[in-house]
Amino acid sequence: MIQSEIQTFLNKHEYDKIDLKTVLIDMDGVLYDSMKNHANAWYETISALGINSTPQEFYMYEGRTGASTINLLFQRAFNRPATEKEINEIYIQKTESFNRQPKAKAMPGAAEFLKKVKNAGLIPILVTGSGQASLLDKLDHEYPGIFTPETMVTAFDVKYGKPHPEPYLIGLQKAKAKPNQAIVIENAPLGVKAGVAAGIFTVGVNTGPLDDEVLLSAGANLLIPDMQILADRFEEIYTALIQ
Template sequence: MDEQSPTRSAAVTERVEPAIAGRTFDAVLFDMDGTLVDSTPAVERSWATWGAEYGLTRSALAAGHGQPASQLVRLLLAADQIDGGLARIAELELEDLHDITVLPGAAELLAAMPADRVAIVTSATRQLAEARIAAAGLTAPAVVVTFDDVTHGKPNPEPFLTGAARLGIDPSRCLVVEDAPAGIKAGRAAGCATLAVTTTSTRSELDADLVVDSLAQVSIVPGPEGFSLLVG
């Protein structure tokens, strides 16, 4: 999820895991929360308040990591509580934009990609995505796919398929960058290669082609047949 310039030493290429070594891509589809921006403190505060108001445990809330808020609300609340619950979590999250920062390497990695070959694909609503991107001071690419743009959120592949389509790139030529198991599952289902960062999940939870601890370890390198990765 972090972004990096293509200036790292070529000596680190041998450290790239076999599942993704030698592959090239035409576009990169980045998740937002936990991938490009660190919104975890704000997210946890908002959902803790919301959960307390509805009498829910932390473990019940944790099950929805990486999925759209509306999916989690519909899973946890009775039918007659859903509309109120959705409105309340939206209110809480839009009110709490404190401590939201760009994750290490994220801005560099975005800047390394041509503008027409990169997208943000997030489970957040359009309003929340724009608010968090602005709060982090991150420059968003032209293509930003939010939950408002799709019928089915992650782990359904629709968000990443939509991102690839808006860029005009075959999903099989796209690299998905994620921090959550639901996002990795969505990227795989879309036919994309997957890169995971352990900002919010453990390595054992991330079934990606490549897992790194920080995007500051990753470089995008342009070539005649697309972009490749250096890790180190």
């Protein structure tokens, strides 16, 4: 089954093989079970503005910049973009709401997966839309010795957010790798689209409430139910990729 999906990918991009060197990994919803907190914070903030939405809707927007999400909702509700002042005020409210949520735990299976990536001699690169100043300290606490500032792509590194391929193209640059030397691990449809647009074999890990079809329609080359199963199947997937 995996071999068929890999061959389809190779044929599409006219690659001879996947010469695996690096694994480009999203953070929220992949390394941390944090997407429910983001969704609830967005829903609380947007509902206070009188805009109709649902918590699940915000799983579809994961990977967008805050300004892009706010403008999308303003266009729908008010037929206009938000002003810069509105964007700043709303994003501050969203951040405050997020900080009131329970602390997000490390995603089950993520530490085991990262350890196997490192043991296989692959370079793990974090690719996140987050711009938290304390990000590295947070990662070092849960995943010690895995990431450094040189192996992270954050909101400070990119001009365009997902679904634009730029975040993953920068990830390739940091790993000194070509698209056929990498795989992407993503839980969000916009992130999947970004990985696919960068020409990289993209694994969708459905850790949230969205239907599998949403990630498949976004272009995921392989779909895995959760990070623990991805960790358990690492050797199988790795062997298939490098054959």
